[in-house]
């Protein structure tokens with residue numbers, strides 16, 4: 001049975017089915033570049049439980065997570081998250097594929113991984129089982145031999161000489177027709193995107209639990225000044241809140 005999700009704001013609605021849930025996240029103009037980031041956090045701000053995000057999210061978070069993947073052109077993830085969470089190929093399930101094809105979209109989004117050191121195995125499932133050729137985003141400082149090895153299994157985009165140029169990255173993705181970017185973290189990549197003011201929307205699942213300890217927060221790194229946000233959406237499933245924020 002699918003877990004119930006209600007909308008509290010801006011349009012109150014009980015028990016959203018998948019179509020209604022999806023409608024709440026659809027962007028009117030797919031050609032208009034949009035970078036959406038999705039995280040789950042405990043109420044006291046922990047982004048991990050035992051070093052992973054999976055311990056924090058429940059079924060409702062998973063429903064939203066799947067909808068966000070279904071809607072995007074490209075899923076963007078930092079290499080740290082890819083390694084720690086054990087990502088495989090970016091392959092959606094059959095209902096999502098059917099929905100995308102009916103909407104005139106390719107069956108699967110592209111998987112784009114951001115990495116400076118390129119410590120990624122070209123023989124991993126991420127590449128060998130990929131339904132679409134993945135993208136690696138890196139900088140001019142990355143080791144050439146690893147770049148060459150990964151070029152055999154992915155398109156390698158060099159965005160920035162010494163450090164990642166996130167503006168160039170978003171432009172390069174958009175130039176490839178990948179305007180709807182969905183970033184699944186992690187905190188370092190989110191921090192880089194925030195520093196460049198590249199984030200259009202934050203989807204944050206607030207899990208009704210306290211973790212204490214010294215777990216990661218959802219963003220790391222430095223910002224010149226705090227960023228204001230506007231509340232765009234409030235979904236609820238039992239004690240879990242799924243919040244949407246855009247730029248103030």
Ligand SMILES: NC(=O)c1ccc[n+]([C@@H]2O[C@H](COP(=O)([O-])OP(=O)(O)OC[C@H]3O[C@@H](n4cnc5c(N)ncnc54)[C@H](OP(=O)(O)O)[C@@H]3O)[C@@H](O)[C@H]2O)c1
Pocket residue numbers: 038039040041046047048051052053056077078079080081082084085114115116117118119163164184185186187188189190192216218220
């Ligand atoms: N709560 C949640 O929703 C959530 C979501 C995602 C992740 N997490 C958790 O976050 C933790 C991982 O944190 P993290 O900060 O390591 O994740 P991350 O941002 O995914 O990975 C950091 C790595 O990504 C690459 N990277 C990111 N930004 C870069 C930049 N500006 N320039 C060049 N390379 C860049 C680098 O890869 P290289 O090392 O290859 O150079 C860097 O070491 C894990 O415990 C994971 O479970 C939680």
